[in-house]
Amino acid sequence: MTDRPVRVRFAPSPTGYLHIGGARTALFNWLFARGRNGRFILRIEDTDRKRFVPDSLDDLMSNLRWLGLQWDEGPEVGGPYGPYFQSQRLHLYRHWAHWLVEQGHAYRCYCSEERLEAVRQEQLARGDPQPGYDRFCRTLTAQQRAQHEAAGDPCVVRLAVPLEGSTTFHDAIRGDITFEHSQLKDAVLLKSDGWPTYHLAAVVDDHLMEISHIMRADEWLSSAPLGVLLYQAFGWEPPVFAHLPIILSPTGKGKMSKRELVNPDGTVIPVLVRDYRARGYLPEAMFNFLANVGWSLDGSTEVFTPEQAIAAFDIAGINPAPAALPFEKLVWLNGVYIRQLDDDELYRRLVPFVAQGLGMSEAEMAARPELRPAVPLIKERIKTLAEAAPLLSFLFVDGALDYPDPTELIGDKMTAAQSAQALAAAHRALADLPDFDQAAVEETLRSLAEAMGLKSRQLFGVVRVAVTGAKVSPPLFESIAILGRERTLARLQAAQQALAPLAVA
RNA sequence: GCCCCCAUCGUCUAGAGGACUAGGACACAGGCCUUUCAAGCCUGCGACAGGGGUUCGAAUCCCCUUGGGGGCACCA
Numbered sequence: 001m002t003d004r005p006v007r008v009r010f011a012p013s014p015t016g017y018l019h020i021g022g023a024r025t026a027l028f029n030w031l032f033a034r035g036r037n038g039r040f041i042l043r044i045e046d047t048d049r050k051r052f053v054p055d056s057l058d059d060l061m062s063n064l065r066w067l068g069l070q071w072d073e074g075p076e077v078g079g080p081y082g083p084y085f086q087s088q089r090l091h092l093y094r095h096w097a098h099w100l101v102e103q104g105h106a107y108r109c110y111c112s113e114e115r116l117e118a119v120r121q122e123q124l125a126r127g128d129p130q131p132g133y134d135r136f137c138r139t140l141t142a143q144q145r146a147q148h149e150a151a152g153d154p155c156v157v158r159l160a161v162p163l164e165g166s167t168t169f170h171d172a173i174r175g176d177i178t179f180e181h182s183q184l185k186d187a188v189l190l191k192s193d194g195w196p197t198y199h200l201a202a203v204v205d206d207h208l209m210e211i212s213h214i215m216r217a218d219e220w221l222s223s224a225p226l227g228v229l230l231y232q233a234f235g236w237e238p239p240v241f242a243h244l245p246i247i248l249s250p251t252g253k254g255k256m257s258k259r260e261l262v263n264p265d266g267t268v269i270p271v272l273v274r275d276y277r278a279r280g281y282l283p284e285a286m287f288n289f290l291a292n293v294g295w296s297l298d299g300s301t302e303v304f305t306p307e308q309a310i311a312a313f314d315i316a317g318i319n320p321a322p323a324a325l326p327f328e329k330l331v332w333l334n335g336v337y338i339r340q341l342d343d344d345e346l347y348r349r350l351v352p353f354v355a356q357g358l359g360m361s362e363a364e365m366a367a368r369p370e371l372r373p374a375v376p377l378i379k380e381r382i383k384t385l386a387e388a389a390p391l392l393s394f395l396f397v398d399g400a401l402d403y404p405d406p407t408e409l410i411g412d413k414m415t416a417a418q419s420a421q422a423l424a425a426a427h428r429a430l431a432d433l434p435d436f437d438q439a440a441v442e443e444t445l446r447s448l449a450e451a452m453g454l455k456s457r458q459l460f461g462v463v464r465v466a467v468t469g470a471k472v473s474p475p476l477f478e479s480i481a482i483l484g485r486e487r488t489l490a491r492l493q494a495a496q497q498a499l500a501p502l503a504v505a
Numbered sequence: 506g507c508c509c510c511c512a513u514c515g516u517c518u519a520g521a522g523g524a525c526u527a528g529g530a531c532a533c534a535g536g537c538c539u540u541u542c543a544a545g546c547c548u549g550c551g552a553c554a555g556g557g558g559u560u561c562g563a564a565u566c567c568c569c570u571u572g573g574g575g576g577c578a579c580c581a
Contacts, residue, residue, distance in 0.1 A: 011581090012581090013580080013581050015580080015581070045581065047580090047581080048580055048581060050580080051580065051581080109579090113579075116578090116579085120578095127506065128506085128507090129506050129507040129508090130506085130507055130508080130577075131506090131507090131577070132577065132578095133578095154579095156579050158579095171510095174510070174511090177509070177510080178509090179508075179509070180508080183507075183508050183509085183577085184508095184577095185577075185578095187578090188578080188579050190579085191579040192579060193579080195579090197578090197579070197580080197581085198580075198581050201581095202581090217575090218510070218511090218574080218575060218576095219574095219575055219576070219581090220575095220576090220581090221509065221510060221575070221576075222508075222509055222510090222575065222576035222577070223576075223577095224509095225509095243510080243575095245510090245511080245574090246574070246575070248573085248574075250516080251516095255574070255575080289517095292517065292518080292530090293517070293518095294517090294518095295518095296517080296518055296519070296529095296530095298519080298529095299518065299519030299520075299528075299529065300518090300519070300528075300529040300530080301529085301530095302517090302518095302529075302530050302531085303530095319517095319518075320510075320511060320512095321510095321511050321512060321573095321574095322510090322511065322512095322573075322574050322575085323516090323517065323518090324516060324517075325516090325517090326516050326517040326518095326530095326531065326532095327516090328516075328517095328531055328532055329516080329517060329530075329531045329532085330531095331531090332530085332531055332532085333531090335543095335544085339544075378543090379544090380543055380544040380545090381542065381543045381544075382543090391542095442540090445540090446540095449540095455540095456540055457539090457540055457541080458540095459540085460540035460541075461540075461541065463540090464540075464541060465541095468541095470541090470542095471541060471542085472541055472542045472543090473541065473542075474541095474542085474543095475540075475541085475542095476540055476541080477540085
């Protein structure tokens with residue numbers, strides 16, 4: 001069974017946007033396929049018509065591609081095993097469900113929702129340790145069945161789980177796992193509307209699509225024996241199973257929710273890939289990060305390329321223990337990847353984020369001269385693309401600035417009057433500089449500090465707040481050079497005026 | 506409640522009986538560099554859940570306990 005060509009699938013249902021856990025599952029499947037000369041298949045399990053979310057399919061595909069996880073077969077690319085939407089394969093499930101009934105491996109169940117509910121309530125009240133369908137219809141007589149059929153009663157098809165014995169299957173990550181049949185339920189295979197449930201659809205498709213390895217989330221482990229029983233009933237060779245550890249909430253306590261998580265300190269940890277994307281995480285960082293949850297390249301290399309991951313990936317190397325999402329590590333990694341980008345590339349990626357952050361259109365931003373030269377200034381100061389806008393907003397304000405808190409303009413161990421004098425002196429010194437570039441500005445301000453008997457940090461601090469409006473900013477001289485003489489002088493002057501009332505007192 | 510899975514620093518992990526005074530990374534703390542903040546470099550803090558076995562020897566194997574997680578739908 002292991003010498004089959006490698007064909008793996010990611011099979012999401014279009015009931016929600018791509019979750020970070022789903023992305024990790026897709027990533028592992030992709031890595032395995034790429035490393036084994038295999039095929040990575042995207043199959044859409046759209047058999048739940050009630051929970052269908054219309055734009056989720058686009059989100060799934062868009063974000064999978066964003067992460068670089070292009071599929072070899074599936075929606076929009078086709079393939080020899082299609083269709084890849086379960087909603088277009090209904091006839092197959094019906095055929096095989098009926099086949100199972102004929103073979104005696106499944107049976108028709110005419111129980112109403114009401115009876116099922118009543119049974120459930122009764123079991124609950126009794127404290128039944130194993131609540132579930134009581135197999136009422138499994139023992140219907142031929143006559144009773146005929147009556148139901150004649151009456152046109154709606155029915156579902158249920159798997160007739162063997163009453164005794166047990167099923168053991170091998171999990172490539174966890175080893176042999178055994179379930180007693182007495183613990184299993186006669187699961188519904190075909191719903192009364194004629195649509196299949198996951199159990200049937202997945203097995204039929206995995207077999208027909210010649211899937212060699214099933215790598216899916218841990219939550220499927222409990223129902224895996226049902227799948228194995230189905231393979232046996234069909235007489236089909238089951239694929240290799242590998243149940244991936246689930247991802248826990250970043251606190252390490254409890255599972256990862258389906259909605260974003262807000263920490264006590266106010267930090268928001270997204271769970272949807274689209275949110276990470278929107279918040280300025282790089283796909284290459286995301287890829288690297290996800291590959292490191294539940295698996296590691298070699299135990300010590302934290303930053304690696306997809307090629308390295310492909311070469312080293314191995315199912316047996318997956319850690320079976322559930323893992324908390326190490327969100328802080330992603331933030332760090334994203335910074336690493338941002339610093340690795342060359343300036344032109346970072347600029348390209350920054351444009352939409354800075355534009356959005358400052359309320360401009362991308363076209364407007366692209367037309368501004370300030371952003372490109374500022375890129376090397378902020379490169380090692382941002383951890384996400386979204387952090388650039390607040391850092392650079394001072395470059396996109398015309399003319400002077402407002403100083404809501406003028407005391408910020410007072411330098412370290414200086415009075416307001418001294419600070420105002422320093423600003424005036426800086427203004428004079430910079431006003432008639434022949435070349436207003438970084439080197440000239442720095443040279444000028446350094447000598448000015450010396451001439452005024454100020455420590456460079458004192459003078460630069462005052463000028464920094466005056467020019468950028470903040471105590472923390474990108475490097476001063478480069479920032480001033482990008483700002484230009486006119487705006488710099490205007491701000492130096494405005495800052496003096498803001499300081500004036502304080503200087504008097 | 507029942508079934509199944511899991512268990513190394515706060516977190517992500519390396520470790521598949523001796524190479525472990527348990528390695529790497531993030532975070533945190535301190536230092537260096539320095540025009541702020543970063544980045545970078547150095548140092549530090551910090552774990553084999555507990556108890557029984559097996560063995561000359563256990564983080565590694567077995568059992569129990571505890572803890573965490575998943576499942577028990579005409580959802581996937």
